[in-house]
Amino acid sequence: MKIGQATIKDIARELNVSSSTVSRALKDYPGISDETKRKVKEVAEKLNYRPNAIALSLRKSRSFTIGVIIPEVVHFFFSTVISGIEEVASSRGYNVILSQTNESLTREKSSIDTMLSNQIDGFLVSFSKETTDFEHFSRLLDHGYPIIFFDRVPNIPHSINVMVDDYHGAYNATSHLISQGYNRIVHLAGPKNLSISKERERGYRDALTNHGIPIDPTLIIECAYGTSDEGFKITEKLFKEQKEKPDGIFANNDIAAAGAILACKSLGYSVPDDVGVVGFSNWQFCSMIEPTLSSVSQPGFKMGSKATELLLDLIEKKLDPDTITEPIVLETELLIRNSSVK
Amino acid sequence: MKIGQATIKDIARELNVSSSTVSRALKDYPGISDETKRKVKEVAEKLNYRPNAIALSLRKSRSFTIGVIIPEVVHFFFSTVISGIEEVASSRGYNVILSQTNESLTREKSSIDTMLSNQIDGFLVSFSKETTDFEHFSRLLDHGYPIIFFDRVPNIPHSINVMVDDYHGAYNATSHLISQGYNRIVHLAGPKNLSISKERERGYRDALTNHGIPIDPTLIIECAYGTSDEGFKITEKLFKEQKEKPDGIFANNDIAAAGAILACKSLGYSVPDDVGVVGFSNWQFCSMIEPTLSSVSQPGFKMGSKATELLLDLIEKKLDPDTITEPIVLETELLIRNSSVK
């Protein structure tokens, strides 16, 4: 049944020594004879001894495990972030325990609770779309509990935030459309309570303004779900209603952008000849669709690895949280493909 | 510093009772007066008491955590499976700890080791492309350690396997192409050491044979990496070399299929008029590319949830492993889109 994992006691019994001796021998403490060390290690090998991490955690109040709270796993950007997290964590000897909230605040809170009782060493979180009150986080922060927020970050005291430069990403994307000669540009925006959505919209607005193009509020529409269908329907409706046809679309995300392209085609508009389109996130499919979709690439892997490095430094006290007052901002890159070049 | 998580002892001290009493009161054991129970619960609430899962694990030799070993996270199918796993696990009170092997056998083994020392209650594994020897798994199985394999499953004694019906998925896809009038059909195959690749190829072969079409080995080519680029290059090369042009492509995966479509277009062939294409996995982008890509949909979420249910039943002894001798096979569904309909 039980895989009979050998314990320190088994080794001790086999050699007629105490468990303290075994423990010390295994870690090459001074004050243990070489002879004993040799024998202990030999038996440990023979019994295929593996230290019981649970017992260690209890003793040290450290679990060497970090908790990741993420809205959804089936998502190109988030899964890429996870990949970065996993990479750094495992190379530094930490486990990753994962919980997806499915954008539900209730699950977010309960995940935090169970992780806390599992003595997680720290959190990496990107909160849900439902989360508007951050008390459940600030309570932890106030106690000095290590948390790093990434991508979707809150504006609360002491939080350490890792984010991408959504503003400039959006600004560049919009400017690019303008420079290509599009000037009646739609913005398919994201959920209003996420700061990333706001930043992207701000980038869009500033780009227009700085290029002398007036902002038309009827061209800014919220795509709350960010699905292809939603993008399709909103675009279709918009193009039918507007007297003066738009000729550009800057979407908050690639999926909505893809939906928008389909809508344009179905309405008989050519992309990029009649309408230029740029998305956000650079999903894998961007280079596979027709026309290939220009997009703002977010450094997902980098974000995951950077956030994890910060968290582990925090946990291991190599980093004083108070020294970080500004968010860590990672650069985006505008990848120009066919959808936005006349 | 420490988030001062209250322990049972804190409650005990506050009420001048022993920790045993507190423990029992909290779990409504008989032999504790209602008065005491009330007070204990009150104080527990006040101190925001959360049982220490680590201590519990140590005591019970159970961690209520399952380990997931997966080749990569940034993958539509696998991330969908994870989603299913997470769903069931969390609803049944288990944590999920995740490790991606990046297709490396070494990492696969070391992940298993660290998870073992973390007293994981059981494993959910889809092994790496490098894994050809399964001794590190069978050793665990022999000890009765709960493991469920999914998607990429081994052929070893006592293993419980959850897989999709790759054979029929491939068979149907190929038959569909044939019925559409394509008859010189290429197969972009997967890595040869994975049984899923073999099954898909077998489905392809049988479909041809049963429809009276001879099998041409030069039309079966391994796409070991499954990238879009690889699919593009292999297809380009193939079409240039073959005297008698192929008119159909059944790809082992969608990404390669997408690459193949691009290659066809660049060579001046129309999809679906000149060449019909069907992929595998039904990635999100299938309905966003031009033409929309027909694909065999695998029930990823279902696979994750089913595998997890089995594992937890195994762990909780609601299920005797010996009663399961056949693999659990989940049905696929052929989604016909524009890439394969003339």
Next chain:
DNA sequence: ATCGTCAACGCAAACGATTGCAATAAAAAT
């Protein structure tokens, strides 16, 4: 007054590993 019964609770060991503080014996110094 004595005994048994029962409700209500505490003691202490256990899970596996670590670690400060002895303890022991042998070797060295006096």
Next chain:
DNA sequence: ATTTTTATTGCAATCGTTTGCGTTGACGAT
């Protein structure tokens, strides 16, 4: 020969919780 030093090891507490068993005192019955 006696004391001091040094090398090597063991004891026991600790982390937080559970649980078998023992203890305590009140109460009714005799």
